[in-house]
């Protein structure tokens with residue numbers, strides 16, 4: 639079977655190490671392209687990955703948020719679940735920096 643993404647590689651059965659938001663979820667069976675390394679999981683495996691993410695309390699942590707203005711700066715509302723996960727608290731110091739097109743907020 640040829641890879642549906644790059645159309646050049648062959649699809650082989652293997653294992654993928656899955657992580658979400660930097661948290662390791664485990665190894666799962668997948669079909670992997672020999673050329674572009676794209677991996678494909680069946681419905682059952684996709685559900686298992688979802689369950690692993692839920693068990694670690696990180697399922698659904700990626701959320702939409704609005705950017706607002708406060709004085710000359712912009713403010714981003716951080717949902718409670720993400721604040722709890724990163725242990726961000728009001729009044730605590732945090733380090734903020736760009737990473738390509740992402741914004742990284744680090745809590746010490």
Ligand SMILES: [Zn+2]
Pocket residue numbers: 641642643644645646647671672673674675676
């Ligand atoms: Zn491919």
